[in-house]
Amino acid sequence: MSVEQFDAIIIGAGFGGMGVAIQLKQLGLENVAILDREDDVGGTWHVNRYPGLTVDVPSTTYSYRFEPNPYWSRLFPPGHELKRYATHVADKYDLRRSMRFNTTVEGAQWDEDARLWRVNIAGGETLSAQFLVAATGFLCQPRMPDIPGIDSFEGRVLHAAQWQDGDSVEGRRAAIVGTGSTGVQLIPELAKVADELTVYQRTPTWVLPKFDFGFPSVVQRLFAKRPRSQRILRWFTDNGMDVMMLVAMWKYRYFKIVNWSAMNSSKFNQFIWIRDRELRRKLTPDYDYGCKRPTVSNTYYRAFSRRHVHLETEGIDRVEPDGIVTRDGRKRLVDTLVLATGFDVWESNLPAIEVIGRDGRNLGKWWRDNRFQAYEGLSVPGFPNFLTSASPYAWVGLSWFNTVEYQMRHIERLIGELQRRDATVFEVTEAANTRFLEQMDELLEDSVFRLGQCTGSRSYWFNHSGDAPLFRPTSARRAMKEQERFPLSDYELA
Template sequence: MSERSTTGIVIVGSGFAGLGMGIRLKQNGFDDFVIVEKSEALGGTWHDNTYPGCACDVPSHMYSFSFELNPGWSRMFAPQPEIRAYMERTADKYDVRKHIRFGAAVDAMEYDEDARGWTVTLAGGDVIAARAVVSGVGALHIPSFPDLPGIERFQGTAFHSAEWDHSYDFTGKRVAVIGTGASAIQFVPQLAKQAGELVLFQRTAPWIQPKPDRAFPAPMRKAFEKLPGTARAFRNGIYWTLEARAVGFTIDPRLSGPQEKLARWHIKRQIPDDPELRAKVTPDYTIGCKRVLLSNDYYPALTRPNVEVETSAIAEVRENSIVTGDGREYEVDAIVYGTGFKVVDAMSEWRVIGRDGVKIQEAWADGIEAHHGTTIPGFPNFFMMLGPNTGLGHNSVVFMIEVQIQHVLSLLRQMQERGAQTVEPRPEAMRAYNDRLQRRLRRAVWNEGGCDSWYLDADGVNRTLWPGHTFEFWAGARKARAREYVFS
């Protein structure tokens, strides 16, 4: 039997976005909220992705909340279990676990004009009435599978990297890996050690740079913990180092020469004796056009005698094999899909209904966009974390999340001050904001770099990335400007 409950704010998701939003709400006196989480544990992406080698590709000290630094990171780039443990500790420290409702997948969210609030329907039929909704679902949570002829015919073991089957023993098996993105370059080196044969199907080679990873020695961790300001100063140094990378990505692709030179040197150094393999893994587009990856063990894994890189397109999948366009057939026991996530598509599949019954897909008929990546006209009291054009190609999205949290809190305070029940952006303000944003994106590397990527929608418009430095986003979005919003 379904139940109906009431709360002030519903937060969807318990990853970094949902967790951070909940903590900051409590700290600012908003204690009437519930976090609904589809899984049985918190963590979001860092709960779902447990594949071998899973780790952060942003330095640990930046991939954490600014208000909850972790002096105890074991490495420069923390592995998944450590990030997950950090999130668990943080939830307990700030007492937000009691606000989380696990196993609560959201089926639909609909604005109720009479109640001036939202009706959130869960997959099991339960309903939560709320004054406001904060979507913290993020972009990397719905696995994307390739559209390959015969994919359903395969009789071996097959799964996506985000749904890893830890019961499967790869020892001595013939394994196909499809995809060469951020996840694949982490798990391929691990699989290569176990598999009898591994064939990597590469559609587009990624640019990969050395990963400056190392374990923090105990004295250094102790200094972070005991000496005031040490961890903060280290984090600040990382922040500005990462910001420097944005120059070539956002200002002029021609400024990325040093970045590309480093990546080419990395290929030559790690694949010294195989010019054919070097040619296969060298991209033909400007660095930064796709996500720049970091790895020290991916290229060496490709040089192993049991590994083959196949660059011909897949023509079909058969019961026990994969056939390429040039007629080669690979007998395989297992397929692992390292094909990433639905990003733009994930947003377009939301069941969100705003004022006058307008579906969010109708509001986005001309393209997915939001004001400061957070609010949408016609959807009062609906806030998005990591919404359109808040992703990054050079720094930590946790920074962007914290700026958006400040933005939402700013709007909630202004609502209190005005005695308003609802807030939403003015259409003209959102239009002006996104026109400026897209003008900048059109001359950035993601549009001019000569590649196709998940950053772009079907019309070739970048709906995912922020076009500048993160401090620009902080300066413009941390405090909401009342003139850009309608309070009622």
């Protein structure tokens, strides 16, 4: 039985996978397969459709630099515009002919003799490729809460990450579990239509005011006709976001006042909408700003001023067929349960599939036994011709596009060198990987993760060992520059 062979297989048709595909095609690798388990392009922006979904990073920054979109409706546009942008990119760069949807990858193994990757597809098919790229993103495996009795609930259960167009809580006695970034967006929308809404909060979050404004059609036409005007606005949003994250998270040792100011801004945002001092206390975190993903909203705190919206902080003891019982024994009748419980980053997503490298090394097991690590947030020793975009120390800045584009630069330089030497296999050296990990550890010593009070944050940015290896603790600008000068000798090429 013949096995279909490609220059490269990319797992994931979101913005990360598309960015890699565009870069590989610019390098002359046209025979590329982009595999995705969903039925269309866009990744998280295709899957997520819950009410209130918006990007929480300015749209001018949350987009490819090489493919600006002049038609955003506002600075923080709704989710369907990100989906439309993904469709535009796929069509413009002729990526759809390489995409295979409704295709679930079960695992991949490096074939040392053939010097190829064998990729196993659900249903029994096997594909092979010279290069394998995992572009599954960090937020692709929805987390289901481990609450006693949840399977006995006789009402409707809606997960934010699996929301369908017809789902609604209109006229219902609804409860929502989760007050992270998804909950902050979803709760105000549910409060508009539910007869009664109870918010079960385990950990409060810092919510800053949202400086948002619309782009009228005349501005959109200006951006389209004069792209430089949009680039000027992008310069401000890029640098503003980069500086904010650098000083609030990575240089916390020297700029604690920035975190203090952000926390007080959140408290002022509370005070504007909530007069009940006890309610404000319950909504105020006991950890430092920056320990958990920052959120912005002008409607979240306002939702709790509605009489039919209740905040519950006692903790859930169990779910019964017709309601929820808290740890102090009180029961609230509920007919619709909404789960805004986020994603499982560490157990089922790093990596999202089983990857077996040289000498049978299992990537997931190796990471758990030897700490999470990846050279330049992309490659791992023992895994030839393999790149993983959602990996330890990959995420730089708050915009995912920062990560995608610095990795595209790395790929351009690495694969370009491979082609110039007429080689077929690359693998990062153990020494280079160790050096990079030590650099990341050293940089984190100044961060809010190491010096701040993060104990009560329950942030998915921390793994079970207490490490926070998702982020590259530098500015996005520095990450871009470093791709132009990393030593090519850090890779063995053959």
